[in-house]
Amino acid sequence: MVRFIVLSVVIGMCTFSVLAKTLKFDAVLQCHNSRSEPGMVVRLEQSDKLIYSGAIGIADLKTMRPLQVDDVFQIGSITKTFTAAAIFKLLESNKLSLKDPVGKFIPNINPHYKHLTLEHILSHTSGLPDYLDDPTVHQVWGEYASIEDVINRITRKSVQSNPTEKYSYSNLGYILLGKVIEVASGLPYSAYLEEVFFKPLQMKNTFVMTKGLSVGNVQGYTTRDPAAKQYIKAEKLISRSWKVDRSWIYSSGAIASTLADMSRWNKALSSGEVITLQNFTLMATKARLNSGKYIKYGLGLNIQPLATIDSLSHEGMVPGFFSWNVHFPEHNLFATAFSNADTKHPGPMLLDMIALQLKLSPEPLIDSQKVKQLAQKLVGRYQSSSSKVLTISLEGNTLYAQYGDDIKRKIIPREDSSFSHECTENYFQLRENAGKSEIVPIYLYQGEQEALIKF
Incomplete structure (x- = not known):
């Protein structure tokens, strides 16, 4: 009887502790968001245990449907981690080498690009320009285009620097990697990821958007228009061309996913289930410039300390959506957050939750x-x-x-x-x-x- 009472007390204390922490996380989510506006969903896991999952805000301002933790979001440039892993998957099948020049797979590409290696492109040290600020591309990216047409349009500029001279983030580079994956695998980029990643990992709600602007029940919003005093759909932005068919984003940022599917991905990638641990270590190693300086990016992953703790991460932004996915290997902690407003970065909210979980900030005084x-x-x-x-x-x-x-x-x-x-x-x-x-x-x-x- 005494043992039963003691056990009941212990269970009660544990339950209270979990509830108290959940309430703290709820409070953080509410601090950074409004229930009546586009919002965020978030998930934290540590040592294979779900710590917290929550949602706040509106998925569709027309229907006022609230966001839910199992909603599908566009994850933007987190896609680049998938693209990098696909390159390594093909490397493991002897279909390519990191030292291969991109011209080997895309022979009719801009001659100035042909010699750039896959490794240079993966680490954003190739010297390739970007196309997001190209007004000639803005004129046409509102409509669907084949990958060949996209590449033809976005590869007309010269390289900005020599390989490994400097770090320069390039969405164009990751578009090219998508085409490399297609040529090396014999499958469309979307089909290859489905075959080697999404199906084996049972990521049933993850896919590559091959065309269109939106998918599912979650609409993407923005407040970037100075004339707009409230959230508007991203594609209706007046001050800049924000109507972007996802065929123009492709392997640099067109994946859509859920929190639960990203959880499966994070665990599988870091454990050697997706690619070998040796190759994952290469992905998670800082790239080096020819000056000897190391940058804060590896091969498809950002590598930098957050709150003094080493982390692997990637953020993503496409019109209407913001996302952040982070891994703290030392603490076996994974955290993912999505926002359906491209002016609302989920990072500050997510870092506050991580700080609470890892006790990174001094406790509030109650005495x-x-x-x-x-x-x-x-x-x-x-x-x-x-x-x-x-x-x-x-x-x-x-x-x-x-x-x-x-x-x-x-x-x-x-x-x-x-x-x-x-x-x-x-x-x-x-x-x-x-x-x-x-x-x-x-x-x-x-x-x-x-x-x-x-x-």
């Missing part, structure tokens, strides 16, 4: 005495080297921060002589340096920033 002690130390004026002034004030029992003449913002006292604004895990830390008090901003994405000195 009133500790809050009072911190307030006494904090109150005052601080200045950066650029003469930016931060004023910390105490009104009643509430602390406020104000930059210059900006609006006062309530701040949350935290452990370790720290504080934050509301709705963020970015924080500021009070430190002593050479006999002077200073406040150091610590951002999850950019790390420590310049200190502000008390005067």
Whole structure:
């Protein structure tokens, strides 16, 4: 009987802990979104356990259907990770080599491109231009075109630099890789990915959009038009040509997927199920320029520390949609978020959740005495080297921060002589340096920033 009671208490405590964390994640999601506007869906997993899955906002402003966690979203340039993995899959079948020049597979391409290797293109160090800012392409990309016609249209510019001279992100390069995959495999790009990735991994709601603007129940929105005071469908944007048939995005960004399918993909890719672990390691290794400098991109993956922790990631944006997919190998943590508004990056929201899960930010203070002690130390004026002034004030029992003449913002006292604004895990830390008090901003994405000195 006693054992049963103890077990019941333990189970109850665990249930309460899970519920408390879920409520925290819900609060973060609500901080970054409105229920009545286009929104976001998010999923966190650690050590093969689902930590959180949530959705907020509207999928279609015409029907006011709410977003759901199993909705299909366009994932944009996260597609590039799939394209890179497909190149490695063909390498493992002896269909190509990373040192092969792209001209071997596309012989009638611009002569200035022919010598560029697949490895150069994968790492965005080929010197290829991009086509997203080409007005001549904007005139025609609203309608379907074959991959051959797309390549013919977007490859007319000269290369911008020599291979490995510098990092220059190129969607054009990944379009070419899609054609390489077709030639080497004998299948259309979409069919090859279906055969070697989507079907074997049971990614039943993942596919390549070969034409059109939208798919499924989730519409993509934007607020990029200065004349629009509210969200409009991305393809109706007036200030720029935002009606882009997905045949023009192709292997650089035309995959649509769900949170659950991305979970399957993340685990399979990193475990050696998709390609060998040796080749995944190559994907996840920073590319090197001829100067000897390493860039923050490998072969289809961004490689950089986030909140001081090494990560592998890719973001994506196509008209109407924003996405981010990140893996922290050290913590066996995967996180994915999609937004159906291309002006609403899910990164800040996702980083706040990751910080909560990994305890990357000091905990909020709940002891009133500790809050009072911190307030006494904090109150005052601080200045950066650029003469930016931060004023910390105490009104009643509430602390406020104000930059210059900006609006006062309530701040949350935290452990370790720290504080934050509301709705963020970015924080500021009070430190002593050479006999002077200073406040150091610590951002999850950019790390420590310049200190502000008390005067």
